[in-house]
Amino acid sequence: MTAERDHRLIDGKAVQARILAELREEVMQAAKTRPVGRLVSISIGPSPEIEVYVRGQARGAAAAGIPFDQQIWPAEITLEDCKRRIVELNDSPDVLGIILQRPVPSHIHVRSLQSAIHPLKDVEGMNPASIGNIVYNDVALAPCTAAAAVELVKETGLDLKGLEVVMIGHSEIVGKPAAFLLMAEGATVTVCHHMTRSVAMHSRRADVVVVAVGKPHLIGPDMIKPGAAVIDIGINQITDADGSVRIVGDVDTEKVLNVAGWITPVPGGVGPVTVAMLIRNAMTAHKRQIAAGWLGG
Amino acid sequence: MTAERDHRLIDGKAVQARILAELREEVMQAAKTRPVGRLVSISIGPSPEIEVYVRGQARGAAAAGIPFDQQIWPAEITLEDCKRRIVELNDSPDVLGIILQRPVPSHIHVRSLQSAIHPLKDVEGMNPASIGNIVYNDVALAPCTAAAAVELVKETGLDLKGLEVVMIGHSEIVGKPAAFLLMAEGATVTVCHHMTRSVAMHSRRADVVVVAVGKPHLIGPDMIKPGAAVIDIGINQITDADGSVRIVGDVDTEKVLNVAGWITPVPGGVGPVTVAMLIRNAMTAHKRQIAAGWLGG
Incomplete structure (x- = not known):
């Protein structure tokens, strides 16, 4: 597929590999004073749709040299039991x-x-306190997908200061944190959502469009300013006429490629970089735990 | 002054009085089961510039029937002592x-x-966890000034769903939380700041402009769309040619009045409503403390 080699397509796997290689170096350096602990992945009940993500995280951890412990807790476990177990993991x-x-x-x-x-163990950056810290520009443990979107904007080489960014989608775990991370980098951010009168009015003037809505091919070429960067966070499963199933983003990638300056493919764009951000958060957590005196001398 | 009676000027004192009267009713109802506790205001060291705010808060609490305890801690107190005292107040x-x-x-x-x-005692909505909860659309204890800005937009009667709002200023305690609160109400929000290439490009297309920058008369009539609402959060002290000192906002109110559909004066706009939001937070805190089992039966 020639499109795969198009220089406008940002290769998320290459970005992931580069970041994980840097982190592997950090992990080895850290091990000289205090080896990093293990990442614990918790799935509750059987959920085949999760497995592909967990595998990706496990591979990312392995690439960085961090132990990964995949736990599957029984589907009938109570909330209280979950909390008790999490407190044990917090304390370990x-x-x-x-x-x-x-x-x-x-x-x-x-x-x-x-x-x-x-x-300090919230490597996904999901705790309300972690999110609150983003608002205070303390972006150490940011939600991974939002952080990946920012990382990919940086990958274009564009200077984020003063950049006009339109974030389409205002979910708690992606759109809003991404908006705040982009603001922290100096971008002028507009957040559009299902109540926005004209998303196109905003997206057409944007230097960067970040999309996290969950609607296949929502963003077409008429919505993008020529030369703009398009970061596609959507992951949608669609069934083709011949019955085959494939994963597409929220952007009509093939068509938008003719207009955009940069675009992240789905799959292979934001997804792999999200895993890299998780591992980066893990190393940040390690350093913070040491700074907080949690890991002894 | 005729401008004071202009129907386009939103009277913050009247809005405050209405909200405090409603809260007074709530406080009296609550007292039948469990009287509300006291608000503790902490100033550290002598600071005359704070006193006007504290007096305003004390008057607001009195109007709602809530006890107000003004404490002035010594200027040389240590951070550790402050924290110890705050923990005691938390536990009381x-x-x-x-x-x-x-x-x-x-x-x-x-x-x-x-x-x-x-x-649960953070009536100013300043704790990072409180801010994080805003991101999660749990806006119960929002930072008071940001909440006041939203309240004043509502006062215009405009439907916030889909409304184009431009927030000028992205401070942690006003601009960003206000942006989140406005998003939670369904507005399409753009946050501008000192790195934004053209603030006017954004503000001129906005249905509502909210300003929190701290620069006297930053916003002139050329930056506002005819009929738009302008919420002025700025509080700036300026000295006139004759040496007299007065308080002005970030908006050139007299001139913008000729263009805007609504405008909040300074003083007498956002300020009084901020006090009302503080007292509203206090009543919300009371209910949450009861729900959390803190206040016994």
Whole structure:
């Protein structure tokens, strides 16, 4: 496929590989004083749709030299039991960070559980306190997908200061944190969503369009300013006429390629970089845990 | 002054009086089961510039029937002593909420101190966890000034859903939380700041312009769309040619009045409503403390 080699397509796997190689170096340096602990991935109940993500995270951790412990807790576990187990993981010095895979069974209140993860072990950046720290420009443990979007904007070489960015989608775990991270970098950010009168009016004037809506091919070439960067966070499964299933983003990549200056493909764009951000958060958590005196001398 | 009676000027004192009267009713109702505790205002060291704000808060609390306890801690107090005292206030069931007046002496780390205030007593909405909850659309204890800006937009009668709002200024305690609160109401929000290439390009297309920069008369009539609402959060002290001192906002009110559909004066606009939001937060805190089982049966 020639499009794969188009220089306008940002190669998320290459970005991931570069970041993980840097982190591997850090992990080895850190091990001289205090080896990094293990990442604990928690899935609750069987959930095949999660597995591909968990595998990606496990591979990312392995590439950086960080132990990865995949736990699958019983589907019928109570919220109280989950919290008790999480507190144990919080207190365990050999646990570097906790990853709570979503979705969880309906009887588990996911935000309540996320809040139980100590901010210093919240490598996904999901605790409300972690999100609050973003507002205060303390962006150390940012939500991984939002951080990946910012990383990919930087990959274009564009100077984020004063850049006109339109964020389409205002979800709690992607759109809003991404907007704040971009503001922290100096961008002028507009957040559009389902109540916005004209998304195109905004997206057409933007230097960078970041999309996280979950609608296949929502963004066509008429919505993008020539030369703009397009960061596609959407992951949608669609079934073609011949019955075959494939993953596409929120952007009509083939067509937008003719207009955009840069575009992230789906798959192979934001996804791999999200894993790299998770591992980067893990190393940041390690350093913060040491600074907080958690890991002894 | 005829401008004071202009129907385009939103009367913040009237809005304050209405909200405080509603809250007084709530306070009396609440007292039948469990009287509300006292608000504790903490000033550290002598700071005459704070006194006008503290007086305004004390009057607001009195109007709602909530006890107000103004404490002035010694200027040389250590951060550790401050935290110890705050923990005592957190634990005291007759303390409804804690207000930390700023500025504080330079040896006191203000964010560290704000973080020590328990989220259920954080009536100013300043704790990072409180800010994080805003991102999650849990806007119960929002920063008061930001909440006042939203309240004043509502006062125009405009439907916030889909409204094009431009927030000028991206401070942690006003601009960013206000942006989030406005998003939560369905507005399409653009946040401009000192790195924005053309603030006027944004402000001229906005249905609502909210300004929190701290520059006298920054916003002139050429920056406002005819009929737009202008919410002026700025409080600036200027000295006139004759040596007299007066308070002005970030908007050139007299001139913008000829263009805008609504405008909040300074003083008498956002300020009084900010006090009302503080007292509203206090009542919300009371209910949450009961719900959390803090106040016994």
